[in-house]
Amino acid sequence: MNGPARRFLLAMWEGGGTVPPELGVARRLLERGHQVHVLGDPTIAQRAEALGCTFAPWQRAPHRTSLDPAEDLFRDWELSNPVAAIGNFRDGFMAGPAGGFARDTLEQIASTHPDALLVDGMILGAMVAGEAARVPVAALMPNIWMIPVPGGPAVGPGFAPARSAVGRTRDAVVRAFATRMFDRGLPALNAARATYGLAPLRSFWQQVLDLDRILVLTSSAFDVAASAVPDNVRYVGPILDDPQWADPWAPPWSADAGTPLVLVGFTSNYQGQEPQLRRVVEALSGLPVRAVVTLGQMLEADAVTATDNVAVVRSAPHADLLAEASAVVTHCGHGTTLKSLAAGVPMVCMPMGRDQNDTAARVVHHGAGLRLRPTASVAQIQAAVRAVLHDERFRDNAARLAAEIAEEHRAVDVVAEIEGLIGAVQADPG
DSSP states (O other), X not given: OOSSOOEXXXXXXXXXXXXXHHHHHHHHHHHTTOEEEEEEOGGGHHHHHXXXXXXXXXXXXOOOSSOOGGGOSSOGGGOOOHHHHHHHHIIIIISTTHXXXXXXXXXXXXXXOOXXXXXXXXXXXXXXXXXXXXXXXXXXXXXXXXXXXXXXXXXXXXXXXXXXXXXXXXXXXXXXXXXXXXXXXXXXXXXXXXXXXXXXXXXXXXXXXXXXXXXXXXXXXXXTTGGGSOTXXXXXXXXXXXXXXXXXXXXXXXXXXXXXXXXXXXXXSOSSOHHHXXXXXXXXXXXXXXXXXXXXXXXXXXXXXXOSSEEEESOOOHHHHHTTOSEEEEOOOHHHHHHHHHTTOXXXXXXXXXXXXXXXXXXXXXXXXXXXXXXXXXXXXXXHHHHHHHOHHHHHHHHHHHHHHXXXXXXXXXXXXXXXXXXXXXXXXX
């Protein structure tokens, strides 16, 4: 620990794959002797307290009390229009309820007296509270960089990185569109700020970009946006902790089965992924492989049927499976993607929305896998899996990324970055 023990307030939400890395940051702080108080959805309470954190639930802000998909705050899998999905998330979570998030956070700041506030990068109302209370604030971004900034890549469509003037123009147009879309949330966000005497913002993302620190929990070698981010951004490497609810894994095959192992991991949140998983199982059932499908917490055990060579389980420690796996088939959520690449395992990506299209574009850009549509046929899935298994270039590129990610882990200390934030803000309070 660099300096005295500190108190941290961590504001987070039940974002599926966002939870393990953010609680992973909390675990690292606790191991260094700090105290962490978590403010989050009631569904997170048991996991946070098991680590040694204290916990308080959101009261006025939107939150979930169960993992039942019927209680999902956004139900974006029911929306075929991605623009509508963005507006739903903006108005239903980020901007519309910013006042409720701010008030809940300010109450916890008053009762716990944190030395700094750590907040998920999507909870803008909690950032308002930290600014109003004059507490150092760091945003945690448990994925790739997804904020439109000058010179950065397009956000959302999953375009390949620009290589020409035409591509850069394309990206600028998409960034401008994304900025306009989110700026529609400014009135609600500025209303929350006005409640606490804070000046209005000129743009929606200024609430995040003006924070003391933004800690991006991914690899700068993987994320093509790394060269365009502002000076207050730090890439601190991916937090690769398996979720606490992962069950032990006992393979149903003999140790000398001799066929490649394929791990199938789709979203830990719900996105209506059953049809995709069933086609993946059918595809793998016709290949000379062994496969393990992990369903996650959101699907019922009978959502997908196992076959002779495809085991279907609620969960299993991905770290153990990846040590043996030859390929991964995934929706390309950030956690599964970075765990796979950190293990040097190439991928077949079937992104279903959110940040997954852009994450998949980076996998393809680095030559570490192939991308399919979520509606890909059984034959298309089989062809992609064969290619990833038999073309050594995919494994070589995944191995190269694994070495780069490991080097970042050795060079960057997320706890030291957070500790340094407090000292830097205290030294320059203006």
